[in-house]
Amino acid sequence: MPDQPSLIHRWSHTYSILSTVAFPHKKILFAGTHDSKILCFDLNTYNLIKTIRLGDSDETHTKSSVLCLAKSKDEKLLFSGGADSLVRIWSVGDITRDYSICVKELGTVYSLLDIGDIFSLKYLDGHQTIVFGCQNANMLYLPNVLDKIQSKDSFDDLNKLPHRRFDKFFDSLGPGSKPEYSRPASPDSVSSFSDNVILQVPSENIVQYAHNGFIYSIQQLKGYKESLPDHFYPFNVPNENYEFIVSGGGDGMNKVWALAMLPDSSTRIALVSELDSDDSVLCQFIEYPFLYCGLTGGIIKIWDLNTNELISTLHAPDSSDIMSLTVYQDHIFATQEKGITKFYQDSIYHWSAHERLVLSAEILRKACTRCKHVRLVTGGNDGTLALWDINNLVEENDSGHVFHYNASEFEELSQKDNGNSWVKYQASLLEHDNMLQTLKELISFKTVSARNETQYLIDARKCATFLQQLFNKFGAAKCELLAVENGGNPLVYALFKGNAENKSKILWYAHYDVISAGDPSCWNTDPFSLTCEDGYLKGRGVSDNKGPLVAAIYSVAELALNNSLPNDVVFLIEGQEESGSDGFANVVNQHIDLIGRDVGWILFSNSYWIDREIPCLNYGLRGVINAKITIWSNEPDRHSGVDGGVHREPTADLVRVISKLQDDEGNVLIPGFYESIKELSGKEYNHFKEIIHRADIDETITVDQLIAKWTKPSLSITTMKVSGPGNATVIPRKATISISIRLVPEQNLHAVRKSLEDYVQSSFTKLKSKNHMEIKILNEAEPWLGDPENLAYKVLKEEISDAWGIDPLLVREGGSIPQVRFLERVLDAPAAQIPCGQSTDNAHLDNEQLRIKNWYRMRQILGNVFSKL
C-alpha cells in the first residue's frame, strides 16, 4: 500500500466548495462556492489572489451556488454556471507581478425558460460554443459566443432586458398589497450593463428533455483521430466541422451528441449514441475511447465509446455516491463522502480527504504546470480545497502499461517526462516544491537551543547534518560543521565558489535553532510539522529563521547549478542564536581563515516588515544588555509577624537599588548613559515621518514613538522573583530582578556595562546593608547601524522594488541580533538586513507563519542580489 498522498496545501473557506477548474498554464485555480463566489488561487504561491462575488454586492437574494466552471483551451476565458440559472463568461488575464489578476465579466447568458440550476457546463473552442445542462432536463447551447460578445449583439432597448420584466414577476404580493408593475430603468442599472453583454439562448438552441433527469455532467469528446463510427456524423458537412459532447443525467443515461457547424455558421445538434447506466450519472470523464461514469451507490462504469460496450463496473468499498471523477493514466480517482477512492487495475486505495462530502476533483498534469509532481485538487462541502501530491500513487507501478489515447497533450507529456538527464534532475531540485520539501524537513527538527533536553540536542545535530548534505547536493565547494565549545550546537559553514574574475565574497548569516514552541495546544497546527494553509507556511521557525535561510540557500544553489554564480557566497549558520549565540564569537575567531578575511558583504534576514503590505529593508538594530540583580541575606525566609521590623530585608534593599536606576520620569540614571547620544538628524526624522505615513501600522503610533523605539536607549525591569512560598506574610531571604537595557549605536556596550555594574554596586554599598548583592550579565549584544546608502542597500532596494513593484521602506528595529556587529568588526565588512515576512509572522509566538508569496519573492530577490553585488 502506498503512503497516503501528502497534502501540499489546504485552503479554507466558510462555505462549501462546489466546483473547481484549473488553468495550469497560468497556474491559477478557480473554485466555485456555495455563497456565490468564485475564488481564485495562485498555484505558485498558494495565495488567494481574488474573490469574485457574483451579482451586486448590495443584493441580499443572490445565494446562488456556483455549481460548475469551465474554461477555454487557451485559458483566456472562464465560464461559470449555477443556481441562478445564468452562465457568466469571464475574461481571465495573467497573474501580474504584484500577484493580482484581472477577471472581467464579459457576458451573461440566460434563457427565458425556467431551467433551474445549471449543473454542467462546457466550452467547445472550435465553435465558440457554450453547452450547459440544467435541472429541468434541458440542454442549452449557444454558438459563436465570442463573436456575439464582440459585436455587442445585445439588446437595443434596456427596458426590454429580461430583468426589467422580471422585476414585476417577483414582486411580493402579500395580503392586500398592490402589485408593483414595471419600474422604469434607473440610470444606475443602465450603466451597469454597459460592459456586460446579455445573451439569450434562442428556441432552436434548446434541446428539450435532452435527458429525463437533471443533467449532471457534460464532457467534451476529444482525442479521437477521425476514427469515430459513421453514424456520429449525421449532417452533410465535413468531419472537421463537428464537435462531440457526452452528457450524463439523473435518468442514468450517457448520451453522445454531435454538434455540427453548418456553412451558414449556424449550429445543429443531434443525438448519435446512448448508453444506459441504470443509476443516476453524477459525473463523467473521457479518455477516448473510454467513458468513465460515476454513479449513485458508489458505482463506476467504464464504457467503450467506439463500440458502445460496457467494459467494466467498479464498486467502491463505500456505497456513497460518486460525486466526481478524474483519471490519470488509468488511475481512477473517485470522490465520495469523506474520501477519495483510487482504482488501478485490481487495486483499490482509499484515503480520507475532507471532513464531509468531496465534491470536485481535478488532476494537475506535470506537462501543463511544469511541476515535477502530479497533483490532485479536491474541493469539499466542508468548505476546504486541498492540493495533493499523488505522484507516489500514480507512478508506483508505472510499467509501460499506459494508454496514451488523448492525442497531443499526452504525447508531449510522455516525451517530456521520459528524459531523465542531469539537466532535468537539476531543474527538479530547484523547483519551489522541492524547496517546500526541504523546509518541511528542516521544520521537523526540533532545534530548540535554549533547552538542554536530549531530544533537542539530537535534533539540532541532525538538522546541521541535513544542511551539510543539502549544501553538498547543491555543489558547495566546501561545507563543514564547526564545533562550538561547551557542546553547543555546531555552526554550519558552507562555501559556494563564484566564476567571475573580479568576484566579491558575500556572507549569509542565519541560524537553524528556534525558540521553544510553548504549549502546542495553543497552536492551530503541529508546530514541528510544516503546514501549508491559505497561502501561508505554518510552523515553528518558518519565519525565524529557517524559512529565509532556505530561500537564501535555494537562490544561491540555482545560480551555482546553472553555473552562473559570479560571487563567492559563504553561509554561516549557527545553532545557538536564540540562546545568546553562545560560543559563536570564539568559533568564528578560530576559523577566521576558513571563512576568509576577504568578505565584502554580510547579509542576513532575521526580522520582518513593519506591516503586512510594504517590503522593508532594515539598517539598524539596538544592542542589549540583559542583567540579573540578586540580593540575599544569610538568614532563612522569615515571618513578618514574628520577625518584621528587626532585619534589613533583601527585597527592600533590592527595591532601593533598582529605584536608583531611573528617575521619576523614567530617565536612566546610570552615569554616562546618555552622554554619547546624538540628536536624530533632520533627514532621518523626515524619513521616519514618511514611514509612519506609508506603512499600514497602528495609527496611534507617532514619529516620537518610532524614534524612541529605534534610536533611543531604554531600560526595562522585566522579571521579579523572591524565595519562599510567595505568601504575603513571608519575608523572602532572596530577591531577584532582571533588567533589559537596549542600546543604540552611539553607545559603547562595554562602557555601559561597566558603568551599570559599578553604579549598582555603589548604590548597594551606600545602603550599608549586611545582605549580599550580585549583578550577573545574562547576555549582551552590540547595537548595529548599517549604511543605507551603500552598494548593498542600493542593489537590495532595486531588486525589492523590481520584485514587489513598491519601493521598500528603510526601517530600523528596536530588537537585537547579537552577532551582526561582531561579524562586521571581525570580518571588516558592512552588513545589510533584508526582512522576509510580514508583521503578522508571530515569530517567537504561537502559530508562527510566513506568507509563501514573501518566501518565493525572497528567493528571487536574493538570486539577483547574489549575482549583482
Place this chain on the structure above:
Amino acid sequence: MCRFLIFKGKEPIRLSHLLTRPAHSIINQSFDSRLRLDRRRPINGDGFGVAYYPLDHELEEDGPCLFKAITPAWNNQNLETLAEKTKSGLIFAHVRASTYGVLSETNCHPFNYHSITFMHNGGISNFRKIKRRFLAHLDDEYFNIIQGSTDSECAFALFLDTLDKMGYDTTKKDGNFGHAVLRRCLLKTIDYIKEWTNEANKDDPKAEPSLLNFAVTDGSSVVVSRYVTSKTDEAASLHFSCGSSFVEYAPGEYRMERLDRNQDVIMVASEPLTFERGDWTTVPTNSILTIKNQTVLLHPTQDEYSQEDPLYTRNSSLAESKGLMGSVPVSKPLEKNVPPLEREGRSRPQTSVMVN
C-alpha cells in the same frame, strides 16, 4: 383554487416544517394566497387533507395515515399539534377550494386506496357531461370506492381501475409498483379523460380545457403531472425544489439548503414555499415529474397539445381564472445586475394585468 404539496426526503421531516411553520406554507397560502385574482373565492377555505407514510415498520404496510378536515386549514387546532409531533419521509398535503362537489370530508384530497395516494389540482372540463360514461368505465370495485362527489375522486378511481387493467394488484400492501408503471398508468388515465371530454366537447368549441395536475404515490415512487388539454393555455402551476436540507433560518423563513448536488430533500408544490427565487424550478407544462428514490426525473407528455417551440408562451388566464396559478413570493428586491431569468409560469403572466 387548490394547492398541493409533496415532500419526499432521505431523512424524515416534521410535518410542521412543511404545513404550519413556513410563512408561505400551503396552510398559510390558503389565506394569504399570493394571487389576488380569484375574485370568486379568495381563500382556500374548503378543508384540507394530509397523507403521510409512517416510519414505523409495523405501521408501514398498507398505505399512509390520512388526516382530513373541512374546517379552514389555518384554524385547525388538531392540525397544529399533529404537525408539530409527527415526522414522515413521504408526505402529500392538499388544501381545497371547491370547484366541484360540496363541502365534505369525503371530498377532501388526498384520496387513498391501500398503498396508493392521489390528489388533484385543477378540474376536468365539462365533467357533468362525461360523468356517466366515466363511471360506467369503472369496475365495481373502483366504482364503489367513490364516496364523495368530486371529479378528482373519480379520476382517482379511474387511475386505480387502469392500474388494475394493466395487470397490477392495486391492493398490494407494500405498493412498490415502480415509477415507470405509475407513470404509464397516469398517462393512460389522462388519455381516457382527454378522449371522453374531447368527445363530449365536440360541439362546443369554446369549452374550457381540462387542468390535470395529478399527484400519485405508491409509498415509494411519486409521479406528478402538470397537464392541460390545450395547445395554447397554461396548465395549473407546479414547481419543484430539491437540495440537501430544508432549513428554517429565521422564524417562519425557510430556505432550501444546497451544499452539494444531492437531492436529499425533494418538494413538489403548486406554489413555492420559500422566498428564495433560486430554490424553485417550474415543472414544464404538459410533462410528468417522477421521484425515483431521491432523484427527480422529467418526462414530456407528447401529444396534440405539445408545443414544438420551448419558448412558446402559453396563455395563463384560464388557470388564473380558476385560481390555479401561483406566483413566487419575494421578500426583498432581487439582484438587479443579473438580468435574465424570466421564469415563465412561476410568475404573474402579462395577461393578468388586464384583469384589474
